[in-house]
Amino acid sequence: MTDEHSVEALAAYALGSLDPSERASVDAHVAACDACAARLRAYQGVAATLPLGLAQAPPPPEAWGVISATVRARRARRRIEAKASPLVAWLRFAKWPAVAVALSALLVWNVALQRELVRRAPGPAPGPEVEALSRRPGRVVIFRGTGKPEASARLFVAVDGGGHLAVSGLGQLPRERTYQLWFVRTGSSAMSGATFGVDRYGHAWVKVAVPRSLDDVQAIVVTEEPAPQGSAPTGRHLLDALPWR
Amino acid sequence: MRGGRPADARIGEPTDVELLQRMRLEDESALEALYARYGGLVFTLALRIVGDPELAREVMQDTFLRAWDGRETYDPGRGRVPWWLMGIARNRAIDLLRSRPHQARLREQEKPPSDAHRVATVDPGAADALALRRAVTQALAGLPESQREAVELAYYRGLTQAEIARHLGQPLGTIKSRTRDAMERLRTLLEPLIETGGSEPRRD
Numbered sequence: 121m122t123d124e125h126s127v128e129a130l131a132a133y134a135l136g137s138l139d140p141s142e143r144a145s146v147d148a149h150v151a152a153c154d155a156c157a158a159r160l161r162a163y164q165g166v167a168a169t170l171p172l173g174l175a176q177a178p179p180p181p182e183a184w185g186v187i188s189a190t191v192r193a194r195r196a197r198r199r200i201e202a203k204a205s206p207l208v209a210w211l212r213f214a215k216w217p218a219v220a221v222a223l224s225a226l227l228v229w230n231v232a233l234q235r236e237l238v239r240r241a242p243g244p245a246p247g248p249e250v251e252a253l254s255r256r257p258g259r260v261v262i263f264r265g266t267g268k269p270e271a272s273a274r275l276f277v278a279v280d281g282g283g284h285l286a287v288s289g290l291g292q293l294p295r296e297r298t299y300q301l302w303f304v305r306t307g308s309s310a311m312s313g314a315t316f317g318v319d320r321y322g323h324a325w326v327k328v329a330v331p332r333s334l335d336d337v338q339a340i341v342v343t344e345e346p347a348p349q350g351s352a353p354t355g356r357h358l359l360d361a362l363p364w365r
Numbered sequence: 366m367r368g369g370r371p372a373d374a375r376i377g378e379p380t381d382v383e384l385l386q387r388m389r390l391e392d393e394s395a396l397e398a399l400y401a402r403y404g405g406l407v408f409t410l411a412l413r414i415v416g417d418p419e420l421a422r423e424v425m426q427d428t429f430l431r432a433w434d435g436r437e438t439y440d441p442g443r444g445r446v447p448w449w450l451m452g453i454a455r456n457r458a459i460d461l462l463r464s465r466p467h468q469a470r471l472r473e474q475e476k477p478p479s480d481a482h483r484v485a486t487v488d489p490g491a492a493d494a495l496a497l498r499r500a501v502t503q504a505l506a507g508l509p510e511s512q513r514e515a516v517e518l519a520y521y522r523g524l525t526q527a528e529i530a531r532h533l534g535q536p537l538g539t540i541k542s543r544t545r546d547a548m549e550r551l552r553t554l555l556e557p558l559i560e561t562g563g564s565e566p567r568r569d
Binding site: 166168183191 | 391396406409412421425429430433445448451455456498501502516519525527529541544547548551555
C-alpha cells in the first residue's frame with residue numbers, strides 16, 4: 121500500500137536522509153510491499169542521477185595510478201596469505217572438534233555432578249525439568265561461600281538459555297525466609313533467578329531463570345531474603361560468583 | 366544510467382554488470398574501465414559533498430578500492446552499478462564530512478550556490494549522455510527553491526529529515542512533504558530517461 125506517509129519515507133530513504141531506525145522500518149516494509157519496492161527503486165535511480173546536474177569536475181590524473189597500485193598490492197598480499205592458508209584452514213577446521221570436545225567434557229562433568237548430588241542428597245528429588253536441564257551442554261559458574269565458607273554452589277547455564285543451580289552447605293531456613301539467587305546487572309536492576317530452600321542436608325537443586333543476555337551481568341550472588349521472595353538483594357552475599365566471567 | 370551501460374557507452378562495449386563479472390575474476394582492467402566510465406561522476410559528487418579537491422580525490426580512490434574489495438557483494442537486484450558506486454562514494458564523503466566538523470562548519474559558512482542552475486561544463490561527447498545531463502539540470506532548475514534545498518541538504522549534506530527541519534527552522538512535516546514532492550516531480554520527469562539508460566537498450 122503506497123500511502124502518503126510511506127512515499128515520504130521512500131523519498132527520504134533514497135536520498136539517504138533517514139535515521140537508522142526509520143531506515144530499518146522502510147527496509148522491512150519494502151521487503152513485503154512490491155509497490156513500494158518499485159517506487160523506492162525509481163527514487164534511487166533519481167537520486168543516483170542527481171550528480172549529473174552538477175558542474176562536472178575531471179578527476180585528478182594521478183588518481184587512477186594510486187587505485188591501481190593499491191589493488192595490485194592487495195592482490196599480492198592475498199597471494200601471500202593464500203600460501204599460508206593451509207595452516208589457517210587447518211585451524212579453522214580444528215576449531216569445531218575443539219569446541220565439541222569442550223562441550224562433551226562439560227556434559228560429562230554435568231552428568232557426573234548430577235549423579236553425585238543425587239547420591240549425596242536423599243532429600244526431595246529434583247523435578248524432571250531440572251534433570252532435563254542438567255543434561256544439556258552449557259557453561260558452568262562456580263560460587264564461593266563468601267558469606268558462608270562451608271557453602272558452595274554450581275550454576276549451569278545451558279547453551280539455549282535455561283539454567284539450574286546445585287547448592288550445598290547452606291543451613292535450613294524458617295518459613296518466612298528464603299534463599300534467593302540474583303543476577304546483578306549494570307544499568308538495570310538485579311534480576312532474581314530463583315528462590316529456594318535447602319533440605320536437611322543443606323542441599324538444593326533448582327531451576328534458574330537466566331537473563332536473556334549475560335553481557336551486562338556483573339555478579340551472580342545468593343542471599344537470604346524474606347519469603348516468599350525479595351525484589352532486590354538485601355541480605356549479605358552468602359555465595360558469590362565474582363569474578364564469574 | 367539505469368541501463369547496464371552508461372549513457373555515453375558505445376555499442377560493443379561491455380555492460381557494467383559484465384565489468385563487475387570480470388572484476389570478480391580478478392580482472393583489474395575491468396575496474397579501470399569502470400573508473401573510466403564513472404570516475405568523473407564519482408569525483409564530482411565527492412567534490413560537491415566535501416568541498417575540497419584533495420579530500421574528494423581521497424573519497425574517489427576509496428570508492429573504487431571499496432568497489433574492488435566488495436565486487437563479490439554487489440547485488441544487481443538492489444540497483445544498478447552506478448547507483449552502487451554513487452552510494453559508496455556518498456556514504457564515504459558524508460562520513461568524512463561528519464568526522465571533520467570544523468571543515469563542515471567552513472563549508473556551511475561558504476554557502477555554496479545551488480548547483481541546479483549550473484550547466485555541465487564537461488561533456489563526455491555522447492548525445493544521449495548530454496540529453497540525460499540536460500534533463501537532470503532542467504528538472505532540478507524547475508523545482509521550487511524550497512524543494513531543491515531540501516533535496517540538496519539531504520543528498521549532499523547527509524542531513525536527516527529531522528536535521529533539515531531543525532536547520533531550516535521548519536516543521537518536520539513540511540520538510541517531508543517538500544522532499545516527497547521534489548522526488549516525485551523528478552521521478553516523473555527523469556524516469557523515462559533513467560529507465561532506458563538514454564537511448565540505448567538495456568543489456569544486463
